[in-house]
Amino acid sequence: MKQGLAFAALMALALMHLLWPLDVFARVDGEVAELILLELRAPRTLLAISYGAALGITGAALQAIFANPLASPDITGASSGAAFGAVGMAHVVGFTAPLAMAAGGAFGAGGALLLLFLIAGRGADPARLLLAGLAIALAAGAATSLLLALAPSPYAFYDMWRWLMGSLVERSWTQAIAALVPAALACLWIWKDRMAFDLMALGGDVAASMGVDPARLARRTMVLSAVAIGACVSVAGAIGFVGLIAPIAARSLMKGHPGKAIGLAGMLGAFTLVAADILVRFAPEGRPIPVGVITALVGTPLFVMILLSLRPRSVA
Numbered sequence: 001m002k003q004g005l006a007f008a009a010l011m012a013l014a015l016m017h018l019l020w021p022l023d024v025f026a027r028v029d030g031e032v033a034e035l036i037l038l039e040l041r042a043p044r045t046l047l048a049i050s051y052g053a054a055l056g057i058t059g060a061a062l063q064a065i066f067a068n069p070l071a072s073p074d075i076t077g078a079s080s081g082a083a084f085g086a087v088g089m090a091h092v093v094g095f096t097a098p099l100a101m102a103a104g105g106a107f108g109a110g111g112a113l114l115l116l117f118l119i120a121g122r123g124a125d126p127a128r129l130l131l132a133g134l135a136i137a138l139a140a141g142a143a144t145s146l147l148l149a150l151a152p153s154p155y156a157f158y159d160m161w162r163w164l165m166g167s168l169v170e171r172s173w174t175q176a177i178a179a180l181v182p183a184a185l186a187c188l189w190i191w192k193d194r195m196a197f198d199l200m201a202l203g204g205d206v207a208a209s210m211g212v213d214p215a216r217l218a219r220r221t222m223v224l225s226a227v228a229i230g231a232c233v234s235v236a237g238a239i240g241f242v243g244l245i246a247p248i249a250a251r252s253l254m255k256g257h258p259g260k261a262i263g264l265a266g267m268l269g270a271f272t273l274v275a276a277d278i279l280v281r282f283a284p285e286g287r288p289i290p291v292g293v294i295t296a297l298v299g300t301p302l303f304v305m306i307l308l309s310l311r312p313r314s315v316a
Helices: 002-019 030-066 078-093 098-119 126-150 156-165 173-192 194-200 204-209 214-236 242-253 261-282 291-315
Strands: none
Touching (some): 030 261, 078 098, 078 156, 156 291, 194 214, 242 291
16 A cells, blocks of 8 residues: 555656646747657656666665665765766776666675675664765765866866766666666566565574575675666766665655565655656756755755664664
């Protein structure tokens, strides 16, 4: 019932994202209106849904394997690592094809997650996970800026805001599909492991007694999350807080079951990113606002509330 309502709300918002503002179509002829709808609006809507769903699903999976509600693609440094990998693939290696950049993004995200797991590990207290993830994200962000500053193209550095804060503007069908296909395949595989995530919530020993290999599940989840996030970040840049908030809300609605919350987290993540991308259209003409600015403005107070709710437990 809850997932059905979430899906219906997402479809309604996606239709609004596709068509609004309507006055654009009234000012142009039918051929131009069709071009705007099919070549500009539709890929952007598809990318917003795909990226938001990937953030929600991977965030829920990472929170399950790390046994920590702060584990998310942005807090763990995976999104920043993906941006670094994609920029390196484009401006250092010289491969700018969407799939090549997606591979670079997946490599960067995977490296960030592996490094975090080595530093913090499963069940780390929130402070340790937060500090380790922050260090990785800052290092990856600085490295991305350095690569852009030293890139052969003199205009590359001006793309820094897009890579670090995210943007869905002017994305083509090729780019949207390059993000959608790897992310969809990875997220479907994560969804197949939903029962294992519920067992992991009972403890590693209990999960192992029920036939789940915790170490293998953790490795597989990190690889799949890296593929999904890397593909999306390589097209639209790093977008924060969606992968943190959506899984927590979904798990709350599903009464604390991380596995059962996977699908709902994807829909809530997609809804959040589509709504944020609608809001950026209110920006003054010629003054584009990265969609990550909206998600950060909304997500930061909620993030602080989560930290405050965890403080007594972390002190104890």
